[in-house]
Amino acid sequence: MSVLASKGQLRASFIRWALFTVPTCVLLGFLSGQFGSPNSAWFQSLVKPSIFPDPxxxxIVWTILYVMMGLALALICAAWGAKGRTLAIILFVVQFALNIAWTPVFFGAYQMTGGLIVLGLLAIALIATIVAFWRIRALAGALLIPYLAWVGFASVLNYEFLRLNPEADGQAPTQSVQRIEF
Incomplete structure (x- = not known):
């Protein structure tokens, strides 16, 4: 016998991994979003770029992308014995950590420049992840391409916010109230 596992066993392995990786990616993405909000006074006070989509x-997009990320990761996790599998998983964890760091940096710390730096590092880590995933399972790499496109769009959007609101970069909203007596 020259096969390590049957197609059914491989499919079952993928499904088991997906039942873990997809909810984990969605949950971590959701939790990251709790560390800052576009509903904050700071964000509401910013001039919005013309390319800013309806919130x-x-x-919707992030949920779809997190599901696709989880499926891509499940494909790699199920590829037992594949050359480069451990490196691919490490790269995924690094890019995912950068992904979930952006919201607290941009919305939580009011750092548009910091957010842009995080997105630049994320793009680099994501490209490395796509290459590593592609070498193991082309479908896993392909599942991350829409995510890379969205990161590119987010980078342009982040830059536009910084360009239109340079004075708000790193400036927490003031809670002061001006009182006028008559």
Whole structure:
């Protein structure tokens, strides 16, 4: 026998991994979003770029992307014995950590420049992850390409916020109230 596992066993392994990786990616993405909000006074005071989409799209797009990330990771995790598997998983964890760091940096710390730096590092780590995933399972790499496109869009959007609101970079909103007596 020259096969380590049957197609059924491989499919079962993928499904077991997906039942763990997909909810984990979605949950961690959701939790990251709790460390800052576009509903904050700071964000509401910013001049919005013309390319800023309706905010409802962010939740929809990110949910789809987190599901795709989880499926891509499951494909790699199920590829037992594949050359480069451990490196691919490490790269995924690094890029995912950068992904979930962006919201607290941008919305939580009011750092548009910091957010742009995180997105730049994320793009580099994501490209490395796509290459590593592709070498193991082409489908796993392909599942991350829409995510890379979205990171590119997010980078442009982040830059535009910084360009239009340079004075707000790193500036927490003031809670002061001006009182006028008559």
């Amino acid at each position: 409802i799209w962010f939740g």
